[in-house]
Amino acid sequence: xxxxxxxxxxxxxxxxxxxxxxxxxxxxxxxxxxxxxxxxxxxxxxxxxxxxxxxxxxxxxxxxxxxxxxxxxxxxxxxxxxxxxxxxxxxxxxxxxxxxxxxxxxxxxxxxxxxxxxxxxxxxxxxxxxxxxxxxxxxxxxxxxxxxxxxxxxxxxxxxxxxxxxxxxxxxxxxxxxxxxxxxxxxxxxxxxxxxxxxxxxxxxxxxxxxxxxxxxxxxxxxxxxxxxxxxxxxxxxxxxxxxxxxxxxxxxxxxxxxxxxxxxxxxxxxxxxxxxxxxxxxxxxxxxxxxxxxxxxxxxxxxxxxxxxxxxxxxxxxxxxxxxxxxxxxxxxxxxxxxxxxxxxxxxxxxxxxxxxxxxxxxxxxxxxxxxxxxxxxxxxxxxxxxxxxxxxxxxxxxxxxxxxxxxxxxxxxxxxxxxxxxxxxxxxxxxxxxxxxxxxxxxxxxxxxxxxxxxxxxxxxxxxxxxxxxxxxxxxxxxxxxxxxxxxxxxxxxxxxxxxxxxxxxxxxxxxxxxxxxxxxxxxxxxxxxxxxxxxxxxxxxxxxxxxxxxxxxxxxxxxxxxxxxxxxxxxxxxxxxxxxxxx
Numbered sequence: 001x002x003x004x005x006x007x008x009x010x011x012x013x014x015x016x017x018x019x020x021x022x023x024x025x026x027x028x029x030x031x032x033x034x035x036x037x038x039x040x041x042x043x044x045x046x047x048x049x050x051x052x053x054x055x056x057x058x059x060x061x062x063x064x065x066x067x068x069x070x071x072x073x074x075x076x077x078x079x080x081x082x083x084x085x086x087x088x089x090x091x092x093x094x095x096x097x098x099x100x101x102x103x104x105x106x107x108x109x110x111x112x113x114x115x116x117x118x119x120x121x122x123x124x125x126x127x128x129x130x131x132x133x134x135x136x137x138x139x140x141x142x143x144x145x146x147x148x149x150x151x152x153x154x155x156x157x158x159x160x161x162x163x164x165x166x167x168x169x170x171x172x173x174x175x176x177x178x179x180x181x182x183x184x185x186x187x188x189x190x191x192x193x194x195x196x197x198x199x200x201x202x203x204x205x206x207x208x209x210x211x212x213x214x215x216x217x218x219x220x221x222x223x224x225x226x227x228x229x230x231x232x233x234x235x236x237x238x239x240x241x242x243x244x245x246x247x248x249x250x251x252x253x254x255x256x257x258x259x260x261x262x263x264x265x266x267x268x269x270x271x272x273x274x275x276x277x278x279x280x281x282x283x284x285x286x287x288x289x290x291x292x293x294x295x296x297x298x299x300x301x302x303x304x305x306x307x308x309x310x311x312x313x314x315x316x317x318x319x320x321x322x323x324x325x326x327x328x329x330x331x332x333x334x335x336x337x338x339x340x341x342x343x344x345x346x347x348x349x350x351x352x353x354x355x356x357x358x359x360x361x362x363x364x365x366x367x368x369x370x371x372x373x374x375x376x377x378x379x380x381x382x383x384x385x386x387x388x389x390x391x392x393x394x395x396x397x398x399x400x401x402x403x404x405x406x407x408x409x410x411x412x413x414x415x416x417x418x419x420x421x422x423x424x425x426x427x428x429x430x431x432x433x434x435x436x437x438x439x440x441x442x443x444x445x446x447x448x449x450x451x452x453x454x455x456x457x458x459x460x461x462x463x464x465x466x467x468x469x470x471x472x473x474x475x476x477x478x479x480x481x482x483x484x485x486x487x488x489x490x491x492x493x494x495x496x497x498x499x500x501x502x503x504x505x506x507x508x509x510x511x512x513x514x515x516x517x518x519x520x521x522x523x524x525x526x527x528x529x530x531x532x533x534x535x536x537x538x539x540x541x542x543x544x545x546x547x548x549x550x551x552x553x554x555x556x557x558x559x560x561x562x563x564x565x566x567x568x569x570x571x572x573x574x575x576x577x578x579x580x581x582x583x584x585x586x
Contacts, residue, residue, distance in 0.1 A: 026064075026083070026085075033467075033543055033556075033558055049253060082104045083101075085099070087099030102149050115137075130211070132210050139176065139204070175230050217280055239257065242255040257335075287354070307334065311330065316328070329391045333385075333387045337385075340381075346372075365430065367428070371424075390407075412459075421450075441512065442509070444507075450499070456494040456496075464485070478547055488537040493531070496527075502523055555581070
């Protein structure tokens with residue numbers, strides 16, 4: 001729930017600049033506690049214009065708790081991410097301000113579980129007759145790598161402020177769980193049973209041996225292997241140029257931005273299973289069954305986006321620090337994206353069964369089956385985002401600061417692709433009697449369909465944040481903060497698939513005597529259209545406490561009552577669960 005709250009804050013606070021890196025900019029504890037409507041220095045230094053108004057040097061380390069905001073110092077609880085941010089005025093050129101932020105995380109989770117078991121089973125004579133040995137190993141590896149770097153510059157040219165912002169980030173994730181269901185869950189052939197692998201199953205190795213002690217031989221052997229791997233990658237780049245000029249007691253601001261779009265994933269599943277049955281009491285007895293599943297999917301979305309933003313600000317109550325000014329602002333921002341889209345999937349199955357019962361050729365057979373499906377969904381897409389927001393910050397009586405705002409966001413995305421799907425399956429069956437007749441056959445079946453596909457999605461959001469801060473004590477070093485955010489959103493999705501060509505499933509059977517049969521199945525030339533919509537509203541309350549310990553140290557705490565019921569100020573849990581932020585100022 002806490003991460004959900006901060007996501008809503010990011011959606012509102014992170015509108016300026018309109019473009020940001022893979023990691024959203026960190027939010028100050030002050031801003032979070034006040035519903036995102038009143039800012040602190042941290043929220044200003046990563047804005048290429050506002051950076052100019054932050055004096056002295058600011059240092060943000062891992063003690064600032066700005067990675068996921070839930071780290072607890074007294075409980076030694078951390079998210080294992082490195083963060084370092086700094087901002088200051090150029091000591092060699094007093095009309096230049098600079099800030100930088102670096103974040104890095106690397107997580108690896110690779111557990112392995114292995115077990116072996118041997119069980120003995122008794123017969124009616126209370127003696128052991130059967131031994132069943134099993135061995136299984138499960139292994140997975142979840143590997144996440146992420147980093148981002150942001151560099152801001154702000155220049156004062158006469159009365160014009162010019163700002164630039166550059167950011168680069170990368171996120172990747174690997175895991176070894178399956179994306180589909182594989183294996184014969186009910187058994188195969190005459191006797192065989194191959195252990196299945198269900199969706200989201202870990203990679204594994206499994207073997208089973210059924211040994212008959214009386215006859216001293218293995219009656220059944222089963223071996224199953226599943227090797228699954230998925231990789232997701234999302235490098236990102238953005239560049240923003242901003243300019244602000246004061247005129248007629250107003251500040252007019254404009255900005256242009258570019259972003260990169262580069263999302264890709266690759267999923268590969270390999271599954272194989274085999275079953276063998278033996279009986280040396282019958283000549284040439286043999287039963288072998290094996291099956292193989294292979295699935296791979298490759299998806300990619302690459303392109304770029306162009307953004308533009310305009311805003312006007314009127315400062316009516318100037319304070320000693322920009323973050324505490326009384327002002328009203330109105331802004332609008334637009335982002336236009338264009339991308340290429342690729343989704344390619346292949347799913348293949350094959351099985352091989354051989355059976356000799358030792359009684360002659362009547363039931364002896366060989367059977368092979370295969371089933372292949374391919375799908376491609378390739379094309380282009382465009383997305384447009386429009387944001388309108390307004391802010392109203394008012395310093396009231398001494399020590400009281402009030403903020404009220406609103407934002408409206410609408411985003412539309414339309415993707416037009418060419419959909420191609422094909423299927424091929426068949427069977428090769430022969431009775432091992434040395435003859436070629438109609439008991440032996442080969443089946444080949446093929447089908448294909450193409451369609452023009454249009455995928456549309458729309459997202460609409462309306463937010464109203466309110467915050468109030470009360471500074472108390474004689475020197476006003478303590479601050480009590482309360483905020484709330486009301487959010488309403490609506491989303492719709494339309495997926496339209498218009499068939500342009502369909503080749504019905506054609507099944508061709510060739511018998512051992514040379515005769516053939518061709519069967520055409522029904523042609524399902526069906527266009528489809530689906531529509532989905534949802535909407536919801538909610539309200540979130542936030543709060544926090546701030547303390548300016550010295551001129552060089554700012555301490556903030558967030559949501560300190562977010563504890564299990566019954567916890568009091570005297571409990572150790574109360575202090576261990578405090579989420580603190582320490583920021584250095586020089």
